[in-house]
Amino acid sequence: MNSSMEISVEHAANGEQDSVLTDQVASPALDDEKILVSVEVCMTSSSTAREEDVKSAVERMLEKRSLSYSAGSIPVPAEDKFLTENVNKIQICDPDECEHNHKVLLFWQVKPVVHVYQLCEEGPGEELSGEDDLASFNEWMLPAKEFDGLWESLVYETGLKRRLLRYAASALLFSERGVNPCLVSWNRIILLHGPPGTGKTSLCKALSQKLSIRFKSRFTQCQLVEVNAHSLFSKWFSESGKLVAKLFQKIHEMVEEESCLVFVLIDEVESLAAARKAALSGSEPSDSIRVVNALLTQMDRLKSFPNVVILTTSNITTAIDIAFVDRADIKAYVGPPPLPARYEILRSCVQELIRARVIVPSQECGDDFTLPSFTVSRETPSQSQRPADIMARSLLQVAKDCEGLSGRSLRKMPFLAHAALTDPRCCDLTKFLCALVETARREVAEILSS
Template sequence: MATMTCHPTMHIEICLKDSARKDVSYSELRTEVSRHLSLHCSGLYISHCNLLLKSFDRDTNFADKVKSISVDLELNDSESESRLKTLGEHWKCTRHSFYVFGLNESMPSSDDLVLSCNKEEEEEDMTVATHWRLPCSEFHGLWESLVYDSSVKAQLLSYASTALLFSDRDVDQHIVSCNRVILLHGPPGTGKTSLSKALAQKLCVRMGRYRSGRLMEINSHSLLSKWFAESGKLVNRIFEEIEKFAQNSELLVCVLIDEVESLSAARSAAIKSTEPTDAVRVVNAFLTRIDKIKKYPNVMIMTTSNVTGAIDLAFVDRADIKHYIGKPSVPAIYHIYRSCFEELIRVGIISGSCSSVLELRELEESFSYKRDAQATTSQSLYEISRLSEGFSGRTLRKLPFLAHAFYLKSVGVESSVFIEALRKAVLKQKKEEEELTHTD
């Protein structure tokens, strides 16, 4: 009996420069990029299944057309061990999917949604949502910069793609149910909001059946109006705005609700109080609207929460996927620091080449036999990663900046000098956090 072999897919996203978006031939560009990746970049490692290329040789045919190239591996479970192979090793045994797109440069501030409430001849203006036209320059490269210990990025992308596919094919919801609601929960600073925004951007690039996308970020705190009985109306009005976008079947609409526990906690507290009516009404309106928005196949709802215990169970039940996002492990911290190191080398703040820091697999091997400058730098960076355990991803990304601000203040510094400055910055951060904890 023949067995079916499912080859992994290599997704290649080509971001165009503004000047090239009108005249470029997509078929010729795909051919040029494919040749470039297979010949000139074959020795690069695809770390954490992602590779983002921003710089190209001037003699490359597409250098004046392409802003960046992102390579993303979609591996099977049996091939999870393959993530440390080079691009060249993957190239011949994967299917290739190409996506060509440009970025929207408009600022989100001009698209803020302002709702007004009238009560006793007073008016209250509240910015309860902000929306972006996707794909946008603000989120470019965000997906590739996010590092997690689990395969959460691949899982979310697979989930969202399947959810939109089932909706697009009009699968009967009474038979196969899917609410297209995601809940990411965990401590602050772990990248839940960034991951949601990056996912929205990625879907707009990958889902070719939509001409463009919108991301609407809702401020859940502002939905709780100080005016009695107005909060429920605000919820209804914001979802009416979402439905206006959703009526365009060529538009992918992603809704992000940050700190969704604000609504849940309000209902929980209200039920215990003497006047629960308004707070209960706003959460009921929110849940009802989520149920109704399912009829639009082009809407994806993403929510985040910092306080898992405060999330209303009625909402949790509506979320198809619930994923905990924790603080990074030492290997993930090393990868984050390595990416920061490479970026500072790229712009000349640290002297050297972008290969100055070893990949994690090479680093592990180096402890037993390597003693050159590259190995020494990498081993020192790994020790700093151990020292940084317990920091959030948000803090880790700031530490290279603080290291330069407090201890260097110059460009072109040697790797060893920067490593020492980073060590001092980490120790300073740990001391500050301990002092804050002791004060509390």
């Protein structure tokens, strides 16, 4: 008889967490058959404990068959003094890997991989170009407090975030194992393209944060350098080359330290391609084409370093220089969110307003009211009169009305709805959802007429 633990996801239809310890006959799976589930452990800012000790303590906690928990987060056990003093939160990640087999994984099917980290609270540092006090790049030490929770807050089509994580893991593994780049080609360059407001830059920053946590045991230090592409083109074009050289000198100093993982983010990379195109047409000085060529050359030189990943974004897909597109290993289109993502974005907004008590559910909803997830709400019979199901249908209608809107626009919608209320100080959830429906229709109508 083998005792096994179930890791179950939240059943949002009734607002309860189904975290049940079950005893059942099961054959333990071999290690290579188990599903790897990442468990991220955030230490408190005041903790001076060794990460290895925290990791061992969490692994011992996970081995206890008497513990039950739901996918998403694990409460730090109050009886474990060491963990309560040193750990801020424990998060089960990779929910898309967990949510199969009817949304339940048995303990013997799972091999938890524990990642321990401590957030850097310093904030970004700036390097000024000198001419107009325009920052040529910002620099963060990762994992940064500023990006905490960003990855989880971003909602896209199924599989996009998992695809990016797996690509980066393969790229870094190939470099670590010394795969011959003459035989197998990879550049460690990611290009995210699509319309403005879809979260491309946020996704790049969140990906850097997530990778800095996942590869903490391999790299003792991680940094993100966000390049301001516009600042590289000085109004005195003779200075532009110096700005590029200064930028990459800084990056080269970082990557020369083998224990440091460096992420280089170039936002709106199409501005580089546009500058070269304008120079070729004769409308810009020829210096600009030399600057872009120099930038591409410097990016090529970074290929020789195994500890650097280049992340780029573009709002205008057709404007990207083909020479750059060819360098990108993975090109992912990030468009307006589909219906499931729109619903989940709005649901997360509403849940946050409930948490902050900006809006208050009615008494019949209960104190721990939770709106159903998209899957559950779609499966719920339309005639159901349960408060959660009624409100889920209202929110689903808002999500349908917002077709074509960006994630940025969707996250503004709850604020605009609240501002439209007659008495925003006293707002129950039902009234708020009615206001949200009206606001969504008004905003979409204004966008279509503009």
